[in-house]
Amino acid sequence: MKRTIVALMQDHPGVLHRVVSLFRRRAYNIDSLTVGTTETPGVSRMTIVVDGGDIEQVTKQLYRLIEVLKVSDVTNDPVVEREIALIKVHAPKAARAELVAMCTVFHAKTVDVGPNTMIVEVTGEPAQVDRFLDVIRPFGIKEMMRTGRISMIRGSQAHQAALEAPEDAPALALAG
Amino acid sequence: MSEERTGAQIICEALLREGVDVVFGIPGGAIMPFYHALPEYPELRHILCRHEQGAGHAAEGYARASGRAGVCVATSGPGATNLVTPIADAWMDSTPIVAITGQVSSLALGKDAFQETDITGITVPITKHNYLVNDLSDLPQVFKEAFHIATTGRPGPVLIDVTKDAQQARVVPDWDVKVNLPGYRPTYTGNRRQIREAIQLLQNAEKPLIMAGNGVIWSGGHQELRALAERTGIPVITTLHGKGVFPEDHPLSIGMPGMHGWVHVNRAIQECDVLLNVGGRFDDRVTGKTSTFAPNAQVIHIDIDPSEIGKNIKTKVPIVGDAQIVLQTMVEEMPERTAGDWLAHIRSMQEKHQPRQRYLRRPDTAALMPHDVYDGLNMALQSRGACKVVTDVGQHQMWAAQLIDWMSPRTHITSGGAGTMGFSVPAALGAAVACPNETIWVICGDGGFQMTNQELATIKQEGLHNIKVAIINNGYLGMVRQWQELFENRRYSGTPLTGPDFALLAKAYGLPGIVVETVEQVDEAIKRAWDYDDSVVIDFRVEREANVFPIVPQGQSIADMLTEAPEPVSAS
Ligand SMILES: Cc1ncc(C[n+]2csc(CCOP(=O)(O)OP(=O)(O)O)c2C)c(N)n1
Ligand SMILES: [Mg+2]
DSSP, X not given: OEEEEEEEEEOOXXXXXXXXXXHHHTTOOEEEEEEEEOSSTTXXXXXXXXXSSOHHHXXXXXHHSTTEXXXXXXXXXXXXXXXXXXXXXXXXXXXXXXXXXXXXXXXXXXXXXXXXXXXXXXXXXXXXXXXXXXXXXXXXXXXEEEOOXXXXXXXXXXXXXXXXXXXXXXXXXXXX | OOOOEEHHHHHHHHHHHTTOOXXXXXXOGGGHHHHHHGGGOTTSEEEEOSSHHHHHHHHHHHHHHHSSXXXXXXXXXXXXXXXXXXXXXXXXXXXXXXXXXXXXXXXXTTTTOTTOOXXXXXXXXXXXXXXXXXXXXXXXXXXXXXXXXXHSSSOOOEEEEEEHHHHXXXXXXXXOOOOOOTTOOOOOSOOHHHHHHHHHHHHHOSSEEEEEOHHHHHHTOHHHHHHHHHHHTOOEEEOGGGTTSSOTTSXXXXXXXXXXXXXXXXHHHHHOSEEEEESOOOOHHHHBSGGGSSTTOEEEEEESOGGGTTTSSOOSEEEXXXXXXXXXXXXXXXXXXXXXXXXXXXXXXXXXXHXXXXXXXXXXXXXXXXXXXXXXXXXXXHHHOSEEEEEOSSHHHHHHHHHSOOOSTTSEEOOOSSOOTTOHHHHHHHHHHHOTTSXXXXXXXXXXXXXXXXXXXXXXXXXXXXXXXXXXXXXXXXHHHHHHHHHSTTOOOSOBOOOOOHHHHHHHTTSOEEEEXXXXXHHXXXXXXXXXXXXXXXXXXXXXXXXXXXXXXXXXXXXXXXXXXXXXXOOX
């Protein structure tokens, strides 16, 4: 089963390697991984989608990494999930009108037009991106890149870690 | 105060600020600036080892004997990779060491320069943390953090890789640094609610057990452990790394669990209704097949590392905290109770199973049995005091755990989690430096001894007189041979082993060597070695095919122990 983990960590060289190493060690395959900056300078946020395994144990082991501030398995939480795909699609003049119509339905944007191709950008839930790809595949996809998902829990609950972590973070996570 | 220093000088001063008095190492190109600075700091003793693996194990031995961080130093490339084994060993056994390696100049990083190895990359999975420093103004901060990380929470190895140009350049060091690790806040006091729940469980238990491991030693919680046991009458098991944390002559001490534990201990585990594991990690050598381990027990697990709890064994009450602090709280809040019939029941099982294991003597041989050597050693160790024992890996290690009575913390030093052959001689070197007024006994096999015995030259050069090496020489990689005998129909593939004349070898190193071939010579040899004002090697030539019993075959339940070979062993 696919699990989605959100982790906050100090933005240091090598920290990505340390995190990935924990999954590699167990031979877990990472489906997607995104890293970026957050509301706090010096803190990076990762969304990791991984297939199966003992995620609770890995989560605890992630806490052992000195630079990791906070880890949550949000698989079963109500989250907003987004992914972006850029698709370079075969688009001779004759096909363009239909293609643009499809894009409108999926709120996809045409971001580049060449003599025989277009680059289309679609943003949405990963499943929606899947559906869009299914629809435009018949036109002929020449190149495609997805960002992997980013996730955020809905409502006011915030997944934050200032560079001051709560005193008993891992213990509380465990006791609760 | 505000004078310029080279990076190398800053490293030396940082070490002194952390209270380091000795470093074990070997120089080379990328670490030469550090070695250039070293003579300016005579308070920092350098011990030149013969192999970086030895330097790393020496740092471990120093740490395990003293409770302080051990420090080892190596050059880049092969020097650094030779440290990988002891770093992995320290990682598995939670030993605080700080490894300092030289690295090629920052401009050459990543270009396959001479002796460049990505040692921070290599050691990511086997260090608690590591640093690559190429800006010398980071050095004060990095060293402060490194020692903090190595020695607090669950201890472990930290590696600091310093580029050569960072060692050579000059800066005015800023020592006004504070540890700032927002992602690293070990939990020391246990959760109150969980502790109360644990007390409740223990209070209502009919067959409770305490299992104490390495964490109790590192937290310094042996007195609290004893107080809790005595207050409640709960029998105490000590794991291999817990040996010494609870005196084995105590009426509540029942022995070691697991693969080579005593039968009555494993049976007690299988019968117990509440198992309090404090500072142990339920290693597979302890649990055997986990699905059959302690089937009737509700498990309470105290550990400072939350990732250990529930990892191998389902846990009813997790308590994240420092063993000493949590045990102290339990002692204060736990009502008194008595052992009742449970202890008597365990003792009766012990009566039934123990003597045969303890004095296994082959009737058909006059050969010196390993057990004779251990009896002699145990007698001497108990009567002399002020000593430590460092064991290697193999049969001799398990006999030492079984047959010596371990009385106080930090007297038993061994490679447990990694099982690193060759650990003992260099680790003893480190222990001997840490504890110059104690006698450090090494018990090792003829196989492991031949992996790192070159450190005898270090011992000689440093004038260390307090190391006494007992080789249990059986002419085999004995532990592997035993498995081949018991489980592979005596197919001795790759296990028969010759060696040099170890006493002569000792002599070549400038140390006295003694050969022991009969039971009668044992006590005298131990006495002579002990009284000799130098480090000594004793070659105990023992029966070649003696076995360690009991044994739980790997992957099987600890309920199913073999207490003797399935077929009688012929004396050929
Ligand atoms: C570095 C290393 N290589 C191999 C092993 C596998 N191994 C475990 S015990 C053992 C035999 C040890 O032989 P010896 O040192 O003579 O001790 P004995 O068992 O005979 O007492 C071996 C080869 C190991 N633990 N460590
Ligand atoms: Mg041997």
